[in-house]
Amino acid sequence: MSKRAGSPGTPPAPAAFRVLVVDDDADMVAFLGLLLQREGMKVETASDGDAALAHVSATPPDLVLLDVMMPGASGFEVCRQLKSDEATALIPVVLVTSLEDSDSRVRGIEAGADDFLSKPVKREELLARVKTLRRLHETRKELESRRLAAEVQRKDAIRKAFSRYISPRLADRIADAAGDQGDPFQGRAQRTNLVALFADLRGFTRLTEKNEVGAVVGMLNEYFAVLTDAAYQHDGTIFNMAGDSLLVGFNVPFPQPDAAERAWRTALEMVGRFAPVAAAWHRRHGLDLGVGVGICTGEAIIGNVGSEHYANYTIIGNPVNTAARLMQMAAAGEVLVCGPVYERIRRLLSGYSVTERGDVALRGRSEPIAVFAVQASTEASA
Amino acid sequence: MIKSNLMVTVAKDLEDLIPVFFKNRHKELESLRRALASGDFDQLRHLGHRMKGVGNSYGFATISEIGKRIEDGARDSDRKAIDACIGEYADYLSKVQVVYE
Numbered sequence: 113m114s115k116r117a118g119s120p121g122t123p124p125a126p127a128a129f130r131v132l133v134v135d136d137d138a139d140m141v142a143f144l145g146l147l148l149q150r151e152g153m154k155v156e157t158a159s160d161g162d163a164a165l166a167h168v169s170a171t172p173p174d175l176v177l178l179d180v181m182m183p184g185a186s187g188f189e190v191c192r193q194l195k196s197d198e199a200t201a202l203i204p205v206v207l208v209t210s211l212e213d214s215d216s217r218v219r220g221i222e223a224g225a226d227d228f229l230s231k232p233v234k235r236e237e238l239l240a241r242v243k244t245l246r247r248l249h250e251t252r253k254e255l256e257s258r259r260l261a262a263e264v265q266r267k268d269a270i271r272k273a274f275s276r277y278i279s280p281r282l283a284d285r286i287a288d289a290a291g292d293q294g295d296p297f298q299g300r301a302q303r304t305n306l307v308a309l310f311a312d313l314r315g316f317t318r319l320t321e322k323n324e325v326g327a328v329v330g331m332l333n334e335y336f337a338v339l340t341d342a343a344y345q346h347d348g349t350i351f352n353m354a355g356d357s358l359l360v361g362f363n364v365p366f367p368q369p370d371a372a373e374r375a376w377r378t379a380l381e382m383v384g385r386f387a388p389v390a391a392a393w394h395r396r397h398g399l400d401l402g403v404g405v406g407i408c409t410g411e412a413i414i415g416n417v418g419s420e421h422y423a424n425y426t427i428i429g430n431p432v433n434t435a436a437r438l439m440q441m442a443a444a445g446e447v448l449v450c451g452p453v454y455e456r457i458r459r460l461l462s463g464y465s466v467t468e469r470g471d472v473a474l475r476g477r478s479e480p481i482a483v484f485a486v487q488a489s490t491e492a493s494a
Numbered sequence: 495m496i497k498s499n500l501m502v503t504v505a506k507d508l509e510d511l512i513p514v515f516f517k518n519r520h521k522e523l524e525s526l527r528r529a530l531a532s533g534d535f536d537q538l539r540h541l542g543h544r545m546k547g548v549g550n551s552y553g554f555a556t557i558s559e560i561g562k563r564i565e566d567g568a569r570d571s572d573r574k575a576i577d578a579c580i581g582e583y584a585d586y587l588s589k590v591q592v593v594y595e
Contacts, residue, residue: 137544137547137548138514138518139511139514139515139518139548139552140547140548140551142511142514142515143508143511143548143551143552146507146508146511150507181540181543208547210543210546210547231546231547231548231551232546232547232548232549232550232551232558233547233551235505
């Protein structure tokens with residue numbers, strides 16, 4: 113039984129080196145083609161310049177052997193067009209010219225030809241030139257494939273490094289946008305408008321008092337799995353996880369024109385998806401737990417904060433502090449939002465119980481701020 | 495290796511191509527005659543240039559040499575010289591013998 117190409121253990125056969133022979137003289141095409149085929153190359157042919165350009169455009173060869181004097185577009189014109197097109201500029205072109213025609217060589221150089229072959233063609237010269245260009249071409253392709261492999265590896269490393277902090281989709285965007293700049297988070301700190309969401313577990317203290325360490329860690333992991341999934345679902349970036357609280361940013365590090373809406377949907381998912389977990393814990397441990405969320409928007413600083421040995425990519429500023437205060441005020445299953453966030457999401461709130469808390473003085477803020485409380489019940493979020 | 499200009503040694507691997515090569519040379523001879531009769535020196539120059547390129551590529555130095563003289567003659571519009579070349583070409587094609595090695 114014959115082995116199929118590409119079956120396990122059989123390395124794929126290298127693709128044949130493809131040469132396009134362009135000449136209006138059928139005998140020259142047959143002669144050049146025969147010699148190249150004997151060297152294991154795949155020969156394709158075109159009988160004039162226009163046909164050659166169409167052929168290269170449709171199926172770019174590895175090398176073009178191009179006669180100069182042809183009907184239609186001359187060899188010079190074909191060469192010039194191939195070399196001026198980014199897609200074909202790297203295909204080596206050998207111009208076939210008369211031995212004594214030095215003018216043609218000058219014009220060929222100007223047209224971008226990689227090499228020349230004299231007519232009448234000596235087979236040794238033909239093979240030597242084609243083999244040299246083949247080696248160069250294959251080296252160039254090898255270098256290109258290595259460069260691409262290194263690029264893929266580097267992007268994978270970036271994805272892996274950040275996929276624990278941001279959603280896989282954001283990690284992909286960062287890796288794709290990274291170019292050759294390396295770590296995209298190494299840039300200088302900057303001010304930006306963002307939406308900060310803080311969430312924590314109402315009743316967490318009782319949980320830690322009533323349960324063994326191992327059980328607490330397991331429950332926290334279960335809780336954070338729900339919250340991080342919800343954050344990633346809406347492309348939020350997790351900036352901090354401490355105790356039972358989670359800080360998620362939107363509109364950072366990439367712009368999200370619907371950042372407030374994303375934050376609200378994230379809060380809804382956090383509350384809604386944690387509800388069955390809370391119910392199970394209630395049955396098992398007799399605990400009444402729920403997620404409380406605070407959301408605020410405004411200008412904040414984003415950047416790496418810390419020392420040479422330890423740093424956090426984080427967000428700092430009023431909206432972050434306010435979101436933290438709102439979270440502390442929120443009851444289980446409640447989302448507290450500042451006025452500007454409410455204005456952005458109010459069209460999404462029909463069917464939810466919204467209470468205007470009026471202007472609330474928050475610790476650390478000189479002016480009271482408008483606060484709205486939304487009851488993100490499980491039924492409504494389903 | 496040319497033993498005489500009428501006995502041409504051609505590489506063995508080109509043997510399959512030679513019948514078509516000569517068929518095309520005879521067509522070429524007729525084209526040369528027609529072009530000369532109509533005074534089409536552009537066509538004569540093109541045909542001469544092609545003979546020059548293809549002849550010795552296959553090992554037929556005489557074809558390249560006659561082709562060069564036709565190309566030059568066409569450039570000078572020298573009917574007499576071209577006529578002589580065409581006669582020489584016809585004679586050569588009728589007598590040339592090929593040995594494959």
